[in-house]
Amino acid sequence: MSLSLKDVEHVAALARLGLTEQELETLRDQLSSILGHIEVLNQLDTDAISPTAQVIAVDNVMRDDTVEPSLAQDTVAGLAPRSYNGFIAVPAVLGGMDEEGA
Secondary structure (H helix, E strand, O other), X not given: OOOOHHHHHHHHHHOOOOOOHHHHHHHHHHHHHHHHHHHHHHOOOOOOOOOOOOOOOOOOOXXXXXXXXXXXXXXXXXXXXXXXXXXXXXXXXXXXXXXXXX
């Protein structure tokens, strides 16, 4: 399959790419080559292959979910640059709290 220069210009415009004539020509050749390879793959008979086939076994590697002690809330709030009522105070993203966190 061969793309026209107009096709490549359209794709470049969608991607908001400003390309020179030389770059457009290079991309036309490269994209046409990629589409040619895809066309070869499209000719393969895949009816007997399930859509979720894997070439290797997939196993989840999970660790035990164990409860472990963590830092006290006052300790963590004390490490933060600002805190308010035992919680870490951060600048408001959507408004609501003043600069002091009150």
